[in-house]
Amino acid sequence: MVENGWDTFEIGTILRPFEGPASDVANILPEDRSYTKSNSFSVSVADWRIEKPLFNKEHCIDCQFCWIYCPDMSIISRDKKMIGIDYDHCKGCGICVEVCPTTPKSLLMFPEQKDEEAALSEWPKKEKKEAKEN
Amino acid sequence: MFQAKTKNLKNFSTSAERFEGANLLCPGCAHSIIVREVLNATNDNLILAASTGCLEVCTAVYPHTSWDASWIHIGFENGSSAVAGAEAMYKALKNKGRLKQPDRTPKFVAFGGDGATYDIGFQWISGCFERGHDMMYVCLDNEVYANTGGQRSSSTPIGASATTTPAGRISYGEKQNKKDIMAIMAAHGAPYVAQVAPNKWKDMVAKIQKGFATEGPVFINAMSACTTEWKFAPEDTIAISDLATDSLVFPLYEIIDGTKLNITYRPKNVIPVRDYLGAQGRFKHLFTKQNEYLIDEWQARVDAKWEQLQRREEACL
Numbered sequence: 001m002v003e004n005g006w007d008t009f010e011i012g013t014i015l016r017p018f019e020g021p022a023s024d025v026a027n028i029l030p031e032d033r034s035y036t037k038s039n040s041f042s043v044s045v046a047d048w049r050i051e052k053p054l055f056n057k058e059h060c061i062d063c064q065f066c067w068i069y070c071p072d073m074s075i076i077s078r079d080k081k082m083i084g085i086d087y088d089h090c091k092g093c094g095i096c097v098e099v100c101p102t103t104p105k106s107l108l109m110f111p112e113q114k115d116e117e118a119a120l121s122e123w124p125k126k127e128k129k130e131a132k133e134n
Numbered sequence: 135m136f137q138a139k140t141k142n143l144k145n146f147s148t149s150a151e152r153f154e155g156a157n158l159l160c161p162g163c164a165h166s167i168i169v170r171e172v173l174n175a176t177n178d179n180l181i182l183a184a185s186t187g188c189l190e191v192c193t194a195v196y197p198h199t200s201w202d203a204s205w206i207h208i209g210f211e212n213g214s215s216a217v218a219g220a221e222a223m224y225k226a227l228k229n230k231g232r233l234k235q236p237d238r239t240p241k242f243v244a245f246g247g248d249g250a251t252y253d254i255g256f257q258w259i260s261g262c263f264e265r266g267h268d269m270m271y272v273c274l275d276n277e278v279y280a281n282t283g284g285q286r287s288s289s290t291p292i293g294a295s296a297t298t299t300p301a302g303r304i305s306y307g308e309k310q311n312k313k314d315i316m317a318i319m320a321a322h323g324a325p326y327v328a329q330v331a332p333n334k335w336k337d338m339v340a341k342i343q344k345g346f347a348t349e350g351p352v353f354i355n356a357m358s359a360c361t362t363e364w365k366f367a368p369e370d371t372i373a374i375s376d377l378a379t380d381s382l383v384f385p386l387y388e389i390i391d392g393t394k395l396n397i398t399y400r401p402k403n404v405i406p407v408r409d410y411l412g413a414q415g416r417f418k419h420l421f422t423k424q425n426e427y428l429i430d431e432w433q434a435r436v437d438a439k440w441e442q443l444q445r446r447e448e449a450c451l
Contacts (some may be wrong), residue, residue, distance in 0.1 A: 015199040017154075025202050025236070026177040029150050034204075040193070043156040051448040064143040069337050071166040073155045080144040090157025093162035093361075098153050113187030 014092040017041075029078070041089075045072075049092030054119050055085055059126070060106040066096035116133070137308025140339045142177070144404045149174035158192040158243040163406050164358040164375065165189050165274050167332040172272060172354075173203070174245065175342040181220050185213030185255050187247030188281045189274060206249040211255040217244040218267040224269075225394045228375065241346050242269040250288035263322040263351045270345050273315065274418055276360035284363045288313045293428045294416045296363070301419040306428060311435075319353040320389040326350075328388035328398075331357040333375035337386055344388075357384045365415025384433075387447075395446045396448040399423050407433045409438040 018025070019034040062082055067075040074090035076083050085096075086120045097107045104124035140146050154172045159166050173180065180203040184190040187210075193200040194207050200395055209215040221242045247253055251273040258272055278296055279285040288295035290308045292315040296299035298307040313374050320327045326348045330338040338356070345352035358373045361367070366374055379399060386399035408429050411417040420428050 009196065012399065013196075013211075013401040015194075015197065017199055017202050022202075023179075025152055026150055026179075037200070038196040038197055038199060039154060041154040041193075043198060045156045045158075064147040067147045068143055068171070069167060071159065071161075071163050071170075071371070072155065073158075073166075073170065077147040080147060083151050086155065091161035093371070094367075095162055095371055098369045099372055134178065 036042075044088040046087055046089075047092055049070050049090065049112050051094070052090065052112050052114070053085060053092070053094065053096050053107045054089065054110050054114070054116060055082070056106050056108070056120060056123050057125075059102045059104060061102055063101060065099040065101060066107060069095050069099050071095065136352075140336065140343070141179075141234075143335070145175065146170065146335075146339070151199075152180065153193075154200040154202060156198075158195055159188060162361045162371045163188070164276070164332050164360070164371050165192075165368050167371070168274055168330075168356045169274070169333055171332060171338050171349075172342050175339045176241055176346055179238050181217065181224075181240050181242050182206070183208050183213045183216040183220075183244045185244070185246035185250035185279070187250055187274070188276075189245055189247065191281055193286050200373075203395035210250055212258050213244045213246050213250060214255060214259045214262045214269075217242045217269050217271075218262045218265065221267045221269050230392050242267070243268065244271045246271065246273055247279075247281070248275045248277060249287045250272060251275075251282075251286045251316055254390075259319075259353075261320065263319065263324050263353070263400065266350050267347055270342075270354060272354045272356055273430040274358040275315075275355055276363065277312070278360065278363045279435070280360050280363045289315070293411075293420050293432070295419060296416070306419060306425050307361045307416075316353075319355075320392045322351075322356040323392040324351050324353055325391055326388065327392075328353075329355045329357075329384070329386055331375050331379050331384055331386060333372050334357055334379060334386060336401055341388060363416065366370070368412060370413070374410075377405065377410040377413055381405045381407050383407060383410050385440060385443055387443055394450060395443065397433065397447050398444055407436050418439055 015038045016036055017039040019036055060082055067077045070092055072087040072089050076086055094109050100107045100125050110119045153169050182203055185208040187437055275289055279287050279291045284297040286299045286308050289312055290296055291312045292306050295307040301307040316327055326345050328341040330341050357378060359371050380401040387397045388436045389395050411420055
């Protein structure tokens with residue numbers, strides 16, 4: 001890609017988000033698309049994060065609240081299942097954690113450098129029924 | 135097909151996104167939640183434009199674009215006219231039989247912030263609605279000029295502290311009431327005018343699809359909670375939006391053909407306006423002894439507006 005400076009920028013420039021013709025984008029999933037370098041998809045904003053959300057599949061009920069309310073298209077849902085988080089585009093706002101309805105939550109915020117396996121091992125456990133009766 | 139797609143959230147989540155990440159909107163910005171819900175509401179081709187505002191400057195930072203659809207970068211005032219022009223050209227080419235994909239029916243959508251809608255681009259929008267283009271205008275209403283540093287717009291409500299109406303010893307902040315843009319656009323005789331909020335996704339997507347199915351100009355006023363200028367934590371965007379819709383500060387309704395009004399969301403438990411105001415930093419000065427009367431005035435204003443909407447719905451005028 002040719003990088004033009006601000007003074008070489010021409011009026012009427014067209015940025016193409018895809019390689020070649022792209023006519024039916026709404027029916028092509030992101031992994032099957034041929035993004036160009038002009039598409040912001042090929043850039044990362046991972047360095048904006050101080051905290052990252054981690055996903056615990058065990059508690060997830062696939063309600064998709066995190067998917068609809070994610071402002072950064074970073075919740076990856078395929079075939080009606082939540083399958084993971086796109087850490088290249090997640091800015092770490094924490095909305096997904098707030099809207100998660102399960103107890104304990106299926107998404108929690110952890111410091112950026114936290115190891116995923118360590119985080120999963122210290123995840124809050126589901127409350128047992130006996131404990132509730134007491 | 136559309137009904138099936140939005141019957142529930144699981145079905146809706148199979149949509150292939152046409153708005154990309156790594157745009158420069160703040161973490162927790164409601165703008166992109168709204169844009170996603172609008173774009174995912176249809177599988178048709180889209181022709182979009184955005185008036186200058188957060189959405190435009192953050193999604194088209196040269197040499198990158200976040201839009202996977204035809205999108206026009208244009209001035210502050212004329213996002214609506216750019217789309218109207220594209221729509222007029224589409225119609226002309228269709229009449230001449232020169233369309234390359236005649237079986238496709240693209241949707242024309244213009245996005246604008248509240249500054250571009252309520253103030254700067256108002257004349258252009260009014261013109262588009264008067265001419266009756268087959269397009270949709272979506273106003274992302276965050277009640278402030280957030281892109282340029284939080285100056286008040288004519289959408290800023292009474293008592294809000296903005297950078298040009300700061301609250302302090304002398305002033306309690308913004309002194310003018312918010313413009314009733316819904317009534318103004320309905321008065322144009324537009325076939326469909328609706329107010330939406332991103333937290334009520336089903337209501338919102340249904341209204342967007344209704345708008346797409348309507349022939350003629352459609353106006354959508356979408357509440358966009360602004361984490362930076364309303365001063366709340368980024369993770370609370372949806373919670374604040376819930377407070378706004380449940381306290382009736384931002385009632386959800388639609389006006390068809392400029393006359394028939396339908397209220398589309400009635401909260402089960404209406405919460406006091408005080409709770410909505412208290413959750414945001416821009417209203418924190420109202421919770422002092424000398425300004426407390428403003429909160430009661432707010433409540434009275436919201437109650438009166440709700441009463442008026444209900445009367446109008448009953449009257450079917």
